[in-house]
Amino acid sequence: GVMHRKKPVYQAFLSQFPPSESSLIRKLAYDAVYLKHLRASNIPGVLDVQLHEATGSYGLMVIQLKKVHPSQPWQALHSAVALDPTIGKMIVAVDEDIDPNDADAVNWAIAFRARPHLDTHIVTGKASILDPSSAPPEAHVDEQRFPPPVGTSSILFDATRKWDYPPTSLPRKEFMDKALARWEAEGLPALSLKKPWYGYELGYWDDDARRDAEAAVKGGYLETGARLQQLREPVPASGFKDTEETGDETRKGELDG
Known part of the structure; x- marks a missing residue:
């Protein structure tokens, strides 16, 4: 027979403009699926995978990794794009200092760490799902997909x-940290910190730069100025004589020699 309960709970979810219930469910599932897939694909250093809910949890995927070789990002990107033909209209590989779920941080990485003519590939042969840019609404469903x-x-x-x-x-x-402690001690509203909220080194920073930074903190700008003065070099001569003015007529300088 057919069984039912009194006062049943009807379970469903709404699919609408993201963020929505469906886009969140899809994100949670695909984040885990792709992370497991990449870690099982002989790609070292994969730390996290995040699909962005604002893109329906289909369009933008970000892979965070600790890179030890230039081939790693491309290995991860091509492995991710091949898993599902409908997922990943844009797939981005970022370093470990970039929060893959923060669109601002990802945009910052694209703007300052990627060169479009060298650091992008376009892969065709994908299928479309819920993407109105793929084909006009009146197109046949096969053409839309x-x-x-x-x-x-x-x-x-x-x-x-x-x-x-x-x-x-x-x-x-x-x-x-000191500024944050003072903020909290004053009883000001709690801050929602997002990376990067403090400065950190990225490899190109020598002992002279560290010394100058320490001097700046202590107010030792005069010492830094004196050291930099020793590095000054004379400006080369321009090769032109000064312009002379005679009455209403201006005579331009002539080349030396």
């Missing part, structure tokens, strides 16, 4: 650092 002649596409970004960078232009963590 796989627009001729090569279907839809994905763009892959290697937004990892290719060499050492100067530090991020923020105060060091010790100073930001």
Whole structure:
């Protein structure tokens, strides 16, 4: 027979403009699926995978990894784009200092760590799902899912650092920690901190730069100025004589020699 309960709870979820219930459920599932897939694909250093809910948890995928070789980001990107033909319209690989779930941090990495002519690949042969840019609404469903002649596409970004960078232009963590402690001691509203909220080194920072930074903290700008003065070099001569003015007529300088 058919069994039922009194006052049943009808379970369903709504699919609408993200963020929605369906986009959150999809994100939680696909984040785990892709992380497991990449870690099982002989790709060292994969730390996290995040699909962005604002893109329906389909469009933008970010892979965070600790890179030890230039091939790693591309290995991860191509492995991710191949798993599901409908997932990953844009797939971005970022370094371990970038929060893969923070769109601001990801955009910052793309802007300052990726070169479009060298660090992007476009992969065709993908299928579309819930993407109105794939084909007009009146198109046949087959055309919407796989627009001729090569279907839809994905763009892959290697937004990892290719060499050492100067530090991020923020105060060091010790100073930001002191500022945060003062903020909290004043009873001000709680802060929601997001990376990067303090400065950190990215490889390109020598002992002279560290010494100058320490001197700046202590107010030793005169000592730094004196040291830098020793590095001054004379400006080369321009090769032109001064312009002379005679009455209403201006005579331009002539080349020396």
